[in-house]
Amino acid sequence: MTSATTAPPESADRTDVLALLGLVAHLELVAFTRLAADSALAPTTDQRLRLMRFSAGAVARLERIFEHIEELGGRPDAELERYARVLEDFDARTTPGSWWERMLNAYVGYGVADDFCKAAAAGLDPRTRELVMDVLDGASHADLTVATLSEAAARDDVLASRLALWGRRLVGEALGVVQTLLVSQPALARLALDGGDAGADRTAPTGTAPTGSTPADTAELTARLFGRLTAEHTRRMGRLGLTA
Template sequence: MGTSQDSNAPVGTLAIELLGAMAYGELSAFGRLSADSRHAPTLRDRAMLGKIAVGAYGNFAMISDHLAGLGVDPEDAMLPFQQSFDHFHERTRPGDWYESVMKAYVIDTVSADFYRTVAGFLDARTQVVVHQVASADHATEALRILLRKALADDPRLSSRLALWARRLVGEALTQAQRVGLEHPWLGPVLKAGGEAREAVGRLTADLAAGHGQRMSGLGLAP
């Protein structure tokens, strides 16, 4: 794991960029999950997705409080990421409930892997916040349970959701590359003795490998 000495980037600047991306991601997740819950096949499923949405808002509030403690307006930190994140979600609109759940699971897990990697370059207090948000928690497990239940109830979903997951992770990795390369500190800080583009390429390969393991755990081809 890296330290702040591994990069020329000011730790505060890097922390603000990462926290801004995370805050907007959690705020977006809250809105998406709240809307998607209306299409749940059962009230139990609707309540579960609603609970996950509330958790996402709680994460957003925690990150916002940490940014405010750094003397940063959370909106200012989020704005540089709004357009690219919104475009990503426009490109990956789910077709039904099952695709919504798969999207939530893929984005939750791939994003968490990305955030944990960058967190190694941050100050200790910010690392705590990042790991609280990016830890494998009840939300990740709840989404996994919803997917396993759906696949068990209707095995015909397997091929469709496997294809959808491949599309999602491809888009998510492209988004991670774009974020890493376009923002002043997130790309260069990932250097490991090489160019930022190469480092981001290695990171996305690791993210893809983690995703493949999770899909195999669901019984889907990665």
């Protein structure tokens, strides 16, 4: 039995912490690339500049994560490379048909990804947890999406129903990425399933965490994690005035 499988959720293994930081870094790198491409396609100069600033903001957040990876004795590029192009695969499978759909892609995709990272961060040491939460909350371009899409959807019923349909497609693909990550990165599964449990039910006695858990426990915890991610998605679509 390795130290990773015996560590309680409150003192996550350093390797697991690095794996999560790598995922957050990868998310910021993909966000940088995507927001820069969005900026180039934006219909007005004002939107182009706003998206450009969001893109540069992702770089600043990435650097903070890199600094912390180095403080923990990790190598930023190695942690980043674990995820290769896993989130770009999501993009490749969800080619948007319009500017509106493109905005929804980032809103839904990053929404699920951020919630997953937050669930996984719940069991980390306070300093790392605060950094991850702060970095994820700093990706505030969701506000621009909410303002733009909710207004457009309110004006146009056909657009609204198309976007609602597109949102269901996107969340399905996003949850598929989460499933892939849980299988391919055991470190993330340990953190997200522990963290998800801790977040959902703080009254559970310490020691019933899924470290060394049975397949039935894991299935139960995975279902609970997916339930939380879906609930958050429903709430997010509600902010747009769309049904999930």
